[in-house]
Amino acid sequence: MTSIVEDYQIVEVQAIAAKKAAKKISILNTNEKNEALNVVADELVKQLAFILEANEKDLQNGKASGFEKAFMDRLTLNESRIKDFAEGLRVVAELPDPVGDVLSNWTLENGLRVETIRVPLGVIGMIYEARPNVTVDATGLALKSGNAIILKGGSSAIHSNMSIIEVMHKALEKTAIPKEAVQFISSTDRNATKQLFTMKEHIDVLIPRGGGSLIQTVVENATVPVLETGVGNCHLYVDKEADLKKALDIIVNAKTDRPAVCNAAETLIIHQEFLAKYKLELAQTLAANGILIHGDEMACKELPGVIPATEKDWAEEYLSLEIAVKIVNSLDEAIEHIDRYGTKHSEAIITENQHTARKFMQLTDAAALYHNASTRFTDGGALGFGAEIGISTQKLHARGPMGLPALTTVKYMMSGNGQIR
Amino acid sequence: MTSIVEDYQIVEVQAIAAKKAAKKISILNTNEKNEALNVVADELVKQLAFILEANEKDLQNGKASGFEKAFMDRLTLNESRIKDFAEGLRVVAELPDPVGDVLSNWTLENGLRVETIRVPLGVIGMIYEARPNVTVDATGLALKSGNAIILKGGSSAIHSNMSIIEVMHKALEKTAIPKEAVQFISSTDRNATKQLFTMKEHIDVLIPRGGGSLIQTVVENATVPVLETGVGNCHLYVDKEADLKKALDIIVNAKTDRPAVCNAAETLIIHQEFLAKYKLELAQTLAANGILIHGDEMACKELPGVIPATEKDWAEEYLSLEIAVKIVNSLDEAIEHIDRYGTKHSEAIITENQHTARKFMQLTDAAALYHNASTRFTDGGALGFGAEIGISTQKLHARGPMGLPALTTVKYMMSGNGQIR
DSSP states (O other): OOOOOOHHHHHHHHHHHHHHHHHHHHTOOHHHHHHHHHHHHHHHHHTHHHHHHHHHHHHHHHHHHTOOHHHHHHHOOOHHHHHHHHHHHHHHHHSOOOTTOEEEEEEOTTSOEEEEEEEEOSEEEEEEOSOTHHHHHHHHHHHHTTOEEEEEOOGGGHHHHHHHHHHHHHHHTTSSSOGGGEEEOOOOOHHHHHHHHHOTTTOSEEEEESSHHHHHHHHHHOOSOBOOBOOOOEEEEEOTTOOHHHHHHHHHHHHHSSTTSTTSEEEEEEEHHHHHHHHHHHHHHHHHTTOEEEEOHHHHHHSTTOEEOOHHHHHOOOOSSEEEEEEESSHHHHHHHHHHHOOSSEEEEEOSOHHHHHHHHHHSOSSEEEEEEOGGGOSTTTTTOSOOSEEEOSSSSOOEEEOGGGGEEEEEEEEEEEEOO | OOOOOOHHHHHHHHHHHHHHHHHHHHTOOHHHHHHHHHHHHHHHHHTHHHHHHHHHHHHHHHHHTTOOHHHHHHHOOOHHHHHHHHHHHHHHHHSOOOTTOEEEEEEOTTSOEEEEEEEEOSEEEEEEOSOTHHHHHHHHHHHHTTOEEEEEOOGGGHHHHHHHHHHHHHHHTTSSSOGGGEEEOOOOOHHHHHHHHHOTTTOSEEEEESSHHHHHHHHHHOOSOBOOBOOOOEEEEEOTTOOHHHHHHHHHHHHHSSTTSTTSEEEEEEEHHHHHHHHHHHHHHHHHTTOEEEEOHHHHHHSTTOEEOOHHHHHOOOOSSEEEEEEESSHHHHHHHHHHHOOSSEEEEEOSOHHHHHHHHHHSOSSEEEEEEOGGGOSTTTTTOSOOSEEEOSSSSOOEEEOGGGGEEEEEEEEEEEEOO
16 A cells, blocks of 8 residues: 655645754753754765765756756855865854843842743744755754754755755764754645745744745745845945045945845946046946946946946846946935835945935945945855854844844743732 | 725825835934924823714714624723823833944954944834724834834724824924824725735834734735734643642632733643642632633543533633633643644743743743743733833744834944955
């Protein structure tokens, strides 16, 4: 007799197992968790060949499907990348454990003692695309913060991910963390994924990581709370009182350092007085760095080689060496444009006027505001968090780069001797 | 020519106006906001008669519709209740302003200065039922924390609410807060309300306050982030090592002090060793306080006058002098029951064993855990917050009673002199 089990039933069984494991890991001490992460790190390095063999299958399938170069690059593992995964886990093991932190405590007049304590969220559902590194990174952060995790990676990386999971499970068997705390959805059926969206009983938060359409699908369909991450239509506003060198340095860095990441600049807003003074230098610098300009009417008139921008350009996350350029007459006009098209990720002003800078930073609604610096710093690593699970573009719970504390919540713990109201 | 405007269009116009006003109020200083709240308080007292007249219409309509007594009571205003509203605003004016608080700051090696600063959420959408006091309370908390608010009250209180809004708007005209920061949806068409659910561009968070079905409707249909409040299926677990007096005092208080509120107890879980010792005292106390028992098989056998509990009773928020009683053999069984039926609000253990208490508080997943105290303390007022916008039963953003900081988010503010990566 063969039993016929639908994918969505398997997903539910996995979610229930994760919830149960979450309770066990929630009360482990820091050493037990750190030790487990180091054991997993060791095992990943030991099983290098096994993982690379699996990755080869994904790469062959990817080639056969004609995936583009950048995609194939993200999918590709090698010895050094896997060693980096392991090193990442060791770094997370070294980070302070947020669980158990007493955030505040006081005693009521009646003697009731109140403490607010950081506790794990419970079960984290991670939905992501091609990069197999997320499988390891997200697991490390979830386990360190005392959570179980359910991973749903992109189908193009299925063999790589399953081999990594197999290695991690084998390692966890030697540790205090139950291997059930790490669940991987191996079904590539979309209905299995959708099950995760509504499993409020078993899953505490969903974190989508990937392109805008993946994130939107999760936000619009999930009843499980979502931590929205990543889409960054970031603006640089070059004020009339901007310093030319700072402006050019920041434009080049924010656009070209890593064009494909979410903290790269996508739109340049220029005060027309700055443009009038420095259009030659600006045009030269953009051209020298191979940046293609989509501009508004005035940009087309004043700068060479500009493609007229359409409405779509203002909202576009190019993720390549293209930039939209808008010319404005005032700070207010710049802020209005950002309000309309920004994704509340990172926005920068370049100006020598402190008052203007302050007004921009107060009135612009985004996770990270910059004065005379590149938007590229919106990153857990760059800001010294050690590691990040993603960059939140929402306002609730966590905003901006999310380190370990973003994977926790609080409990009020009240101790009394019979207090009543 | 008459223009035909659909309700949902009015709602959108209101939401856009709120968003614009939110920007203005976000940069007011604390004194300006406090002064405005006091002006509104004064005006509410001055316009007592006007508000009571409007309330009379709602009461007459309510009577004609045959609303039950408790509902009519919540709807009824009088001189002293309106003075309480005003006093509530004055209390909020005295509370510390969370906006502008620097939560952390550090400087990167390259000299980039990083600050995380508390800022208002923006626009808060409040969806609530009969009580007109929410109209004033929520407005006071939203404005003090620098937010605009869109209010959608229950249709049974429409005249009371509209008169209160008229008075508050008139008062705000004399202050630094634009009256557009307070929007009231006067349409009683459900489609107008539903518009609020998806206005992500204009509304930053929805807070439903009221019964479970209202909250579920919002949670399931909104794409705007929701702060889930209020439903409390709270349990008292009386351990085998519980002190009799503490147990009885807490049971009576948690069940009868205010049965209709969310932090009242709904289920009593009793260790069978405690039951065996103290069943007489327990039965007498419950009977003397007029508490109706729905019990499991053993409770029916051991206690007099028990109605057999059905599956529904374990999940029921009675909000009256009824309680479900379950007998267990162990702490683990108690925790399992709470995991299955609890709403993650407030859960209490009564025991003299510190180890058992600690295990209960660690392993039970809820916003507030009590050892030897009544669940009735889960309340912003009782805990010393001054005022609360609701009690969060979710884990993200804010958990438990929510004071002013729950209506804020953070911004990363980076100041540099040309730093690039």
